[in-house]
Amino acid sequence: MIIVKSKRDLKSLIGSWKAKGEEHGVVMTMGALHEGHLALVDAANKDNDRVIATIFINPRQFDNKADLETYPIDTNEDLRKLKASGVDAVYLPQVGEIYPVGYSTTVSVADMQDCLCGATRPGHMDGVTTVVSKLLIQTNPDRAYYGQKDFQQFLLIQRVARDLDLMVDVIGVPTIREEDNLALSSRNRRLNTEQRKIAPTLFKVESAIADLLIQGEAVDHVLEWGRNYILEAGFEKVDYLELRSEENLTLITDSSSKEERLSSRVFVAAWMGNIRLIDNLPISR
Ligand SMILES: Nc1ncnc2c1ncn2[C@@H]1O[C@H](COP(=O)(O)OP(=O)(O)OP(=O)(O)O)[C@@H](O)[C@H]1O
Ligand SMILES: CC(C)(CO)[C@@H](O)C(=O)[O-]
Numbered sequence: 306m307i308i309v310k311s312k313r314d315l316k317s318l319i320g321s322w323k324a325k326g327e328e329h330g331v332v333m334t335m336g337a338l339h340e341g342h343l344a345l346v347d348a349a350n351k352d353n354d355r356v357i358a359t360i361f362i363n364p365r366q367f368d369n370k371a372d373l374e375t376y377p378i379d380t381n382e383d384l385r386k387l388k389a390s391g392v393d394a395v396y397l398p399q400v401g402e403i404y405p406v407g408y409s410t411t412v413s414v415a416d417m418q419d420c421l422c423g424a425t426r427p428g429h430m431d432g433v434t435t436v437v438s439k440l441l442i443q444t445n446p447d448r449a450y451y452g453q454k455d456f457q458q459f460l461l462i463q464r465v466a467r468d469l470d471l472m473v474d475v476i477g478v479p480t481i482r483e484e485d486n487l488a489l490s491s492r493n494r495r496l497n498t499e500q501r502k503i504a505p506t507l508f509k510v511e512s513a514i515a516d517l518l519i520q521g522e523a524v525d526h527v528l529e530w531g532r533n534y535i536l537e538a539g540f541e542k543v544d545y546l547e548l549r550s551e552e553n554l555t556l557i558t559d560s561s562s563k564e565e566r567l568s569s570r571v572f573v574a575a576w577m578g579n580i581r582l583i584d585n586l587p588i589s590r
């Protein structure tokens with residue numbers, strides 16, 4: 306496995322793959338890798354001749370200084386896992402490689418931003434679409450893989466690739482979960498024993514909401530029940546618990562058609578202490 310730290314070395318590595326007619330996929334991460342990331346690598350391994358992973362904690366997407374400062378870092382272990390998963394190369398840029406002095410361009414999608422994490426984490430989505438655009442240009446892949454756990458992020462990246470003609474297939478990989486259905490996340494490492502027990506409540510509520518909607522219960526009613534259940538279980542704050550379309554994140558309400566309700570997703574973000582967890586689930590599974 307080749308480790309690349311500069312965009313110059315990256316360009317010559319990618320050039321050598323292209324010269325041989327080899328297709329490559331990219332898996333972008335912020336490190337502290339778990340089985341969710343490795344599912345993206347597995348998907349990329351299946352579709353491509355070569356796979357490159359990136360590890361870069363992007364300061365521009367953190368709307369909260371403490372969150373950035375406490376973001377888990379475990380690079381040696383990450384490299385071991387990537388090698389064992391059959392990744393060909395890892396790009397490990399320093400901040401200056403991505404944002405040189407004087408850097409002043411933001412990539413911002415005008416649609417699908419004013420809701421969910423776009424609304425509750427000011428600047429976050431622009432930080433993501435900017436860094437992802439840079440990493441897509443630098444790694445120049447045939448395919449790029451993102452987790453559906455971060456569903457709004459996935460839709461925004463698809464839109465960037467389409468709007469900017471980046472000529473890359475943006476592929477969404479289903480969420481990998483623990484045995485108790487907690488969605489894997491690097492931030493789970495920060496949960497204490499008590500918080501870890503409470504965390505699967507998010508999935509429990511999402512799947513109950515899906516069942517209730519399928520049985521014909523009203524949207525407003527089940528969302529209110531779900532919000533109260535999450536707070537009573539021990540979460541301190543719910544940023545959102547909403548039903549939205551999978552295509553464009555349109556809000557689904559009691560006035561939406563039955564078909565719209567059943568083809569939507571339930572999205573949740575909630576806090577325990579200073580840890581914010583997110584999840585989402587399709588209503589018809
Ligand atoms: N449980 C999961 N299943 C599938 N993909 C995942 C999962 N968790 C993260 N990913 C995907 O891995 C990629 C890198 O994510 P990232 O490095 O931010 O990890 P993370 O676990 O989402 O961390 P965070 O704590 O920041 O949410 C993203 O495309 C993300 O959607
Ligand atoms: C896509 C990403 C690597 C961009 O920093 C990040 O938002 C993430 O890990 O989901």
Ligand code: BAL
Nearest residue numbers: 335366367429455458
């Ligand atoms: N996985 C999304 C990255 C973030 O929360 O900043």
